[in-house]
Amino acid sequence: MGVKFLEIAWKDIVVEFRSKSTISLMVLFSLVTSMLFSITVPVAYAQSIGASLLWLIFIFVGMLGYARAFVREVELETLDGLRLAPVHPASILAGKMVYNLVLMLLTEAVVLPVFIGVFNMSIARPLLFLGIITLGNAAFVTAMSSLAILVIKSRSKELLLPVIAFPVIFPVVSSTVFALNMAVSGKVQGIEGPVKMIVSFAVIILAIAFLTSEYVFTD
Amino acid sequence: MVEEIVLENVVKSFGRIRALDGVSLRVEKGEKVAILGPNGAGKTTLVRIISGQTRATSGKVEVMGKNPSTFSRELRRSMGFVSHNPMLYDELTAYENLKFYAKLYDADESRIPELLKKVKLYERRHSRVKTFSRGMKQRLAIARALIHNPEILILDEPTSGLDVEGRLELLNYLKAFEDRTILLTTHNMWEAEKLCERAVILMKGRVVKECSTREAERTYLELCGLEFD
Numbered sequence: 001m002g003v004k005f006l007e008i009a010w011k012d013i014v015v016e017f018r019s020k021s022t023i024s025l026m027v028l029f030s031l032v033t034s035m036l037f038s039i040t041v042p043v044a045y046a047q048s049i050g051a052s053l054l055w056l057i058f059i060f061v062g063m064l065g066y067a068r069a070f071v072r073e074v075e076l077e078t079l080d081g082l083r084l085a086p087v088h089p090a091s092i093l094a095g096k097m098v099y100n101l102v103l104m105l106l107t108e109a110v111v112l113p114v115f116i117g118v119f120n121m122s123i124a125r126p127l128l129f130l131g132i133i134t135l136g137n138a139a140f141v142t143a144m145s146s147l148a149i150l151v152i153k154s155r156s157k158e159l160l161l162p163v164i165a166f167p168v169i170f171p172v173v174s175s176t177v178f179a180l181n182m183a184v185s186g187k188v189q190g191i192e193g194p195v196k197m198i199v200s201f202a203v204i205i206l207a208i209a210f211l212t213s214e215y216v217f218t219d
Numbered sequence: 220m221v222e223e224i225v226l227e228n229v230v231k232s233f234g235r236i237r238a239l240d241g242v243s244l245r246v247e248k249g250e251k252v253a254i255l256g257p258n259g260a261g262k263t264t265l266v267r268i269i270s271g272q273t274r275a276t277s278g279k280v281e282v283m284g285k286n287p288s289t290f291s292r293e294l295r296r297s298m299g300f301v302s303h304n305p306m307l308y309d310e311l312t313a314y315e316n317l318k319f320y321a322k323l324y325d326a327d328e329s330r331i332p333e334l335l336k337k338v339k340l341y342e343r344r345h346s347r348v349k350t351f352s353r354g355m356k357q358r359l360a361i362a363r364a365l366i367h368n369p370e371i372l373i374l375d376e377p378t379s380g381l382d383v384e385g386r387l388e389l390l391n392y393l394k395a396f397e398d399r400t401i402l403l404t405t406h407n408m409w410e411a412e413k414l415c416e417r418a419v420i421l422m423k424g425r426v427v428k429e430c431s432t433r434e435a436e437r438t439y440l441e442l443c444g445l446e447f448d
Contacts, residue, residue, distance in 0.1 A: 007322045011308065018310040018347075081306030081363075083272050085323040086295035214290050219273040 004087045008095025012069060013102055021072075023103055026065040030111040033057045038118045046119040051129075051180035054115050055136065059173065061107060062140050063162045067148035069096040074152045089213035097145045104137045124186025132183055135195065136176030139202035143169050146209035149216050172201045221248040223371060223400050224269060229278035231264050231424075238264040240424035241278070248370075251401040253411035253432055255439055256421035262404040263302075265421065266375050269402065270300050282371070296324060299369035303379035305360035309349035313340050313359050316348060317366055324367035334362040337392060353380035361389060374403045378410060390414055408436040 016022055037053050073079035082092050112133070116123070123129045147165050151157040175194035182191050224246035231239040239261045246252050254262045267273040268280055271287035271294070280286060285294050307316050317331045335341040338358040348356060357380050364372065372393070378386040390413050393401065405411055411418055411432045418435035420428040420442060430438050 004323060007319065011311070011319050014315075015308055015310040076309065077304040078306050078308060080272055080300075080302075080304065081320070082323075084270060084295065084298070084300050084306075085320070086292040086325070087323050088290055088292075218271070218288050219267070 005091040005094035005098065008082070008087070008092060009098035009102070012095065012099035015072075016099070016103070022065050022068045023106060026061045026103060026107045027110050029064060030057050030061050030107055031114060033060060034111065034115045034118055041119075043120070047121060047184070050115075050119045050121045051184050052177050053119075054112075055133070055173070055177050055180060057111065057115070058104075058107070058133070058137055059140065059169075061111075062104070062137075062144050063165065064158075065103060065107075066100045066141060066144040067151065067157060067161050069099050069145065070148045070152045071157060079152075083217055089217035090210040092217070093145065093149065093209055093213050096148075097142060100141045100145050101138060104141050105134070108134065108137065121184070123184050125183045125188060128188065128191075129180060129183040132176060132179045132195070132198075135198050136172060136179070139172045139176075139198050139205075140169060142202045142209075143172065143205045146205055149213075168205070172198050175201070222246070223248045223250075223283055224402070225279065225281040226265075226269070227279040229265075229268065229280055230276045231261075231268060231273065232276045237424050239268070239275070242421070242424070242426055244419060244426065246400060246402065248400055249398055250417065251415040252403070253415040253418045253435065254402065254404040254421055255406075255408070255411060255418055255435055259423075260421040261424040262421055263375055264424075266300075266302075266373050266402060266404055270298055270373050271295070296367055297370040298373060299364035299367065299371070300373045300375070301357075301360055301364045301377040302375035303357075303377075305356040306363065307348045307356055307359060310347060312345050312347055313351075314344040316359065317362055320363050321366050326367035330366065330368075334365060338362045339388075354382060354385050357381055358385065358389070361392070369399070371400045372402070374401065374405075376404055376406070378405070378407070386410070408432075408439070411435060 034057060041053065073082065144165060147168060148161060151160045151164065154160050175197040179191055179194040182188050222245050226242055226244040229239055229242045230237065242265060254265060256262050264273065268275050269282060269287060274288040283294060283297060285291050287294060311319065313335060314331060317334065318328055321328045321331065332341065335344050338361055340355060340359055348359065351359065361377065378389055381389060390410060393414055401414065403411065403415055415432050418430055418432045419426055420439055422442065427442055428438055
């Protein structure tokens with residue numbers, strides 16, 4: 001794979017920061033959703049379901065934003081340029097994943113403090129909380145990036161992606177929520193189980209995506 | 220002579236539509252072949268199969284002895300592709316676009332200034348591609364396709380969007396590649412004759428005639444049942 005996937009990721013990062021088409025959408029959507037939740041969810045419940053709501057925000061934002069890495073290549077008609085290059089399709093996919101990870105980390109950096117502040121959440125194990133949500137997001141990015149390549153040619157890609165993604169991401173969604181609630185409450189005995197599930201899920205999805213990438217990338 | 224591109228009975232179906240229906244073609248190393256035909260004849264599908272972007276439904280496809288739809292770094296490095304779609308990133312500058320592709324192709328980045336001068340975009344090397352006209356983008360696309368010095372050049376309507384002067388400049392530039400294999404799809408008989416020796420006429424997914432590019436125009440018009448008074 002070499003470092004070509006990093007070249008692809010860097011190119012996407014430069015393009016994104018010049019156009020700001022995806023990151024601004026993701027951050028704004030996250031903030032608006034946080035505000036909406038803060039209005040609609042009673043404060044009394046915030047502590048008990050806050051982690052779940054936060055994770056929901058990241059899922060919605062991810063559905064919106066992570067496919068853009070490929071969709072933009074299709075819209076600009078540059079995907080063919082990548083396909084023609086002597087770069088293994090797995091490298092292209094890896095580059096898109098790295099780019100989406102960067103978007104995810106930036107979104108987290110903005111949304112997490114705002115959400116925790118708005119809901120006045122008290123987190124017993126904040127570093128563990130941060131670690132779990134980052135790990136969950138990374139697994140989610142892996143899955144969404146892998147699935148996005150399947151829908152980019154579809155006319156209703158934005159609608160199709162969540163439909164095909166949901167059954168696939170269910171393990172990581174439920175495991176992350178479970179682990180996050182443990183980190184919020186401080187009752188972390190047994191947290192290794194959901195963490196292992198998240199990591200295993202990411203590894204399996206990654207392996208399947210890389211093994212099938214060559215087939216998926218050719219018409 | 221070494222056969223660089225070999226197609227035998229290639230079929231490509233998109234659902235019920237047969238874009239290519241048993242196409243056989245051989246191109247020798249260093250040969251320059253024009254693929255002619257009306258819209259929908261299968262020209263673009265043919266070159267996409269040869270370049271590895273599309274997989275044939277059936278039939279044998281070999282480029283330099285390898286199946287292009289199976290990933291091969293060596294094969295990809297030996298091909299350059301120019302189409303009416305420039306495959307450039309609007310938010311990157313001309314220089315950045317070429318640098319990106321040079322890195323993907325492990326090409327020598329020091330060639331970038333020379334290439335930009337050849338396509339007359341050196342003065343605009345730090346301008347973002349989104350500020351370029353259609354013709355400028357197409358010229359940069361040619362530089363992109365040549366950054367890695369490919370042995371085989373596949374040109375799918377490459378002069379699309381260029382003015383007369385631009386077309387002539389491009390053709391003169393491409394003529395300098397005497398020792399390269401060139402596959403050109405075009406509607407323009409004059410371009411075909413200028414650049415290529417042999418013409419393959421495609422209609423409804425089938426090769427209907429192979430002839431010299433000098434004979435191609437008359438032959439093509441006869442096949443279409445057209446006359447020019």
